[in-house]
Amino acid sequence: MIKPNLAVDVAGIRMKNPVTTASGTFGFGFEYAPFVDLNRLGAIVVKGTTLLPRRGNPPPRIVETPAGILNAIGLQNPGVDYFIEVALPYLRQFDLPVIVNIAGDTVEDYAALAARLDGVPGVAGLEVNISCPNVKKGGLAFGADPDSAAAVVRVVKGATRLPVVVKLSPNVTSIVRLAEAVVEAGADALSMINTLLGMAIDIRRRRPALANVMGGLSGPAIKPVAVRAVWQVYQALKVPIVGMGGIVTAEDALEFIMAGATAVAVGTANFINPRATMDIIDGIEKFLVEERVSDIQELIGAAHM
Amino acid sequence: MVADIPAGVVQQEQVGPGQYRLTLYAPVIASLAVPGQFVYIRCTDGLDPLLRRPLSIHGVNRERGELFLLYQVVGRGTALLAARRRGERLGVMGPLGRGFTLPEPGRRVILVGGGIGVAPLVFLGQELVHRNNQVCLLVGVRSADQLPVGKKGYTVPFDFAVATDDGSCGHHGSVTDLLEKVLAGEGVDMVYACGPRGMLRQTASLLARYNVPGEFSLEERMGCGVGACLSCVCKTAGKGGEPSQYRRVCVEGPVFPAEQLVWD
Numbered sequence: 001m002i003k004p005n006l007a008v009d010v011a012g013i014r015m016k017n018p019v020t021t022a023s024g025t026f027g028f029g030f031e032y033a034p035f036v037d038l039n040r041l042g043a044i045v046v047k048g049t050t051l052l053p054r055r056g057n058p059p060p061r062i063v064e065t066p067a068g069i070l071n072a073i074g075l076q077n078p079g080v081d082y083f084i085e086v087a088l089p090y091l092r093q094f095d096l097p098v099i100v101n102i103a104g105d106t107v108e109d110y111a112a113l114a115a116r117l118d119g120v121p122g123v124a125g126l127e128v129n130i131s132c133p134n135v136k137k138g139g140l141a142f143g144a145d146p147d148s149a150a151a152v153v154r155v156v157k158g159a160t161r162l163p164v165v166v167k168l169s170p171n172v173t174s175i176v177r178l179a180e181a182v183v184e185a186g187a188d189a190l191s192m193i194n195t196l197l198g199m200a201i202d203i204r205r206r207r208p209a210l211a212n213v214m215g216g217l218s219g220p221a222i223k224p225v226a227v228r229a230v231w232q233v234y235q236a237l238k239v240p241i242v243g244m245g246g247i248v249t250a251e252d253a254l255e256f257i258m259a260g261a262t263a264v265a266v267g268t269a270n271f272i273n274p275r276a277t278m279d280i281i282d283g284i285e286k287f288l289v290e291e292r293v294s295d296i297q298e299l300i301g302a303a304h305m
Numbered sequence: 306m307v308a309d310i311p312a313g314v315v316q317q318e319q320v321g322p323g324q325y326r327l328t329l330y331a332p333v334i335a336s337l338a339v340p341g342q343f344v345y346i347r348c349t350d351g352l353d354p355l356l357r358r359p360l361s362i363h364g365v366n367r368e369r370g371e372l373f374l375l376y377q378v379v380g381r382g383t384a385l386l387a388a389r390r391r392g393e394r395l396g397v398m399g400p401l402g403r404g405f406t407l408p409e410p411g412r413r414v415i416l417v418g419g420g421i422g423v424a425p426l427v428f429l430g431q432e433l434v435h436r437n438n439q440v441c442l443l444v445g446v447r448s449a450d451q452l453p454v455g456k457k458g459y460t461v462p463f464d465f466a467v468a469t470d471d472g473s474c475g476h477h478g479s480v481t482d483l484l485e486k487v488l489a490g491e492g493v494d495m496v497y498a499c500g501p502r503g504m505l506r507q508t509a510s511l512l513a514r515y516n517v518p519g520e521f522s523l524e525e526r527m528g529c530g531v532g533a534c535l536s537c538v539c540k541t542a543g544k545g546g547e548p549s550q551y552r553r554v555c556v557e558g559p560v561f562p563a564e565q566l567v568w569d
C-alpha cells in the first residue's frame with residue numbers, strides 16, 4: 001500500500017501531519033530538540049506569551065495526582081519581544097508552522113499582542129488563551145463568559161490577518177455555548193481543552209500541595225472530559241478543532257480525531273516520554289496502513305453517526 | 306548532548322534503612338556526565354506514577370559504561386525503583402542540568418552533605434581529588450545507621466567527618482556546626498553543599514559571614530526535566546538591584562552559586 005496522507009489544514013495552517021504540541025509543555029521547541037526531529041511535527045504551539053515578561057507563581061508549581069498532574073505555573077514567560085527576537089529565529093530554521101499562544105490581563109493586551117505578531121515572518125497562527133486557570137486577571141475570567149470571550153476574539157481578529165485559534169476551557173457549564181460565541185466573533189478554529197481547575201492537599205503538612213493553592217489538571221486523567229468536549233462542539237459547529245487533553249499514545253490521538261478533531265496536541269505526555277510526539281505520528285500512520293485508510297481526513301469525526 | 310535511553314539494571318544494593326545504590330548500564334550518559342548533573346528516570350513502565358523522578362549522578366565508571374545512583378525511598382516512585390532488579394531496563398534521560406564549577410588544582414574544598422544529599426558530592430569529591438584538590442566531606446545524618454559513606458564498600462578517597470542528630474556517631478549536633486569550626490580555622494577556598502533546605506540556608510549564612518564562596522545543589526518538583534514546563538523554579542537574586550527572579554532548577558541548576566539564592 002502507498003503511504004497514507006497525513007496532511008491536514010487547520011484554518012489555513014497547513015500541517016504535514018495532525019500532531020502538534022500543547023502550549024506550555026514544549027517550551028519554545030529547542031528544549032526538546034535533542035529528542036525529537038522538529039521538522040517532523042505537524043506544527044508547534046509555543047509557551048503562553050504575554051506583552052511583558054511575567055514572573056509566574058511561587059513554587060511548588062506542580063504536583064502529581066492519579067493519572068495526571070496539577071500545575072500552577074502562572075504564565076511565567078520572557079515576553080513577546082524575546083519570543084520574536086530569540087525564540088522565533090531558532091524555530092524559523094525548521095519546516096514547521098509556529099503557532100503562538102497569547103494571553104493578556106485586558107482586552108487591549110490581546111489586541112496589542114495580535115498586532116505585534118501580525119506579519120512577523122515565521123508565525124503561522126495565533127492561539128488565544130482565554131482559559132488559563134492559574135492567573136488572577138485575564139485567563140479564565142475571559143474564557144468562562146461568552147460575551148467577554150467574544151470581545152477578546154473580536155479585537156484579536158481586528159488586529160491580525162493570521163489564523164486565530166481560540167483555546168477553550170472545560171471549566172464552564174456549556175463548552176458549546178462558549179464555542180458558538182467565539183466562532184460568531186470570528187474564531188477560525190478552536191483548541192480544546194485547557195486544564196481542569198483542581199486541587200491537592202499535602203496531609204503531612206496539612207496545607208495545599210501547590211503554593212498557589214489551586215492548579216490546572218492535565219494528563220490521562222482528563223482525556224474522557226476532553227474527548228466529550230470535542231465531540232459536543234464538532235456536533236454543534238462546523239469549525240476545525242485542535243483536540244488535546246491526556247493524549248499519550250496514537251490510539252488516544254485517534255479517539256480525538258474520530259470525535260471530530262482535525263489536529264491534536266500532545267502536552268503532559270512529553271514529560272513522560274520526550275519522543276511522545278514522534279511515537280504518536282508513527283502510530284497514527286501505522287494505524288492508517290493497518291486499517292487501509294488512505295487519507296486521515298476520512299477519520300475526522302468518523303465516530304459520529 | 307542529552308540522551309533518553311533504556312538503561313539496564315546492573316546492581317541494586319541496599320546500603321542503609323530505605324537507602325539504595327543502583328548501578329545502571331548507560332555508557333552514553335556515563336561518558337558525558339559531570340559532577341552535579343542528574344538523570345530523570347522512569348520508575349515504572351506504566352503511567353502510574355506518571356512523572357519521572359530526578360536523581361543526582363552519584364558516580365560513573367566510564368570504562369564499564371556504568372552510572373551510579375544513591376537514593377532514599379520516600380514515596381511511591383522511589384519504592385518502585387527499589388524493587389527493580391538486575392536485567393530490567395528503565396528509561397533514563399540524562400545527563401541533565403548544569404554541574405558544579407571545578408576550582409583550580411591545589412585548592413582546599415569542603416563538601417557539606419545533609420542525609421542523602423551526599424549523593425552528588427561523592428562524585429564531585431572523586432573528581433576534585435583526581436584534579437589534585439584537598440577535599441573534606443562533612444556529612445550530617447539523623448543516626449549512624451543512615452550514614453551512606455564510610456561503611457563497608459563505601460570508602461571514599463578523601464577525608465570525612467560525621468555529625469548525627471542523636472549523637473550515635475561523630476559530632477552530636479548538626480553538620481553546620483562542623484562547617485563553622487572548619488571555616489573558623491584555616492583557609493577554605495570553596496564549599497559545595499547539597500541537602501535539606503534548612504541546612505543549605507544555614508550554610509549560606511555561614512559562607513556569607515566567613516566570606517567564602519559556595520555552590521549548592523537544589524531540589525524542586527519537576528515536570529519535563531529539560532527546561533520546557535517551568536515547574537521546577539527557585540528564587541534567585543536579581544542582578545544589580547533588579548528584583549529577584551525564578552530560575553529553572555533543571556537547566557539553570559540544579560547547582561547555583563550560594564550568593565544568588567533567595568531564602569524567603
Ligand SMILES: Cc1cc2nc3c(=O)[nH]c(=O)nc-3n(C[C@H](O)[C@H](O)[C@H](O)COP(=O)(O)OP(=O)(O)OC[C@H]3O[C@@H](n4cnc5c(N)ncnc54)[C@H](O)[C@@H]3O)c2cc1C
Pocket residue numbers: 063064343354356357358359360361362375376377378379380381382383384421424425523524525526527559
Ligand atoms: C535535581 C535533583 C536531584 C535529586 N537527587 C536525589 C538523589 O540523588 N537521591 C535521592 O534520594 N533523592 C534525590 N532527589 C529527590 C528525589 O527526586 C525525590 O525524593 C523523589 O522524586 C521522590 O519520589 P517518590 O515518588 O518516592 O516520592 P513522592 O512523595 O511519592 O513523590 C511525589 C512527587 O513529588 C516529587 N518529589 C518528592 N520529593 C521531592 C524532592 N525532594 N525533590 C524533588 N521532587 C520531589 C516527585 O518527583 C513526585 O513528582 C533529587 C531531586 C532533584 C530535583
Ligand SMILES: Cc1cc2nc3c(=O)[nH]c(=O)nc-3n(C[C@H](O)[C@H](O)[C@H](O)COP(=O)(O)O)c2cc1C
Pocket residue numbers: 022023024025047048049071073075101129132167193194195217218219220222244245246247265266267268269528534536
Ligand atoms: C506545565 C503546563 C503549562 C501549561 N501552560 C499553558 C500555557 O501557557 N497556555 C495554554 O494555553 N495552556 C497551557 N497549558 C495547558 C496545555 O496546553 C493543555 O491544554 C493541557 O495540559 C491538556 O493537555 P495534556 O493533558 O495533554 O497535557 C499548560 C499545561 C501544563 C501541564
Ligand code: FES
Pocket residue numbers: 526527528529530531532533534535536537538553554555556
Ligand atoms: S522541570 Fe520543566 S522546566 Fe524544569
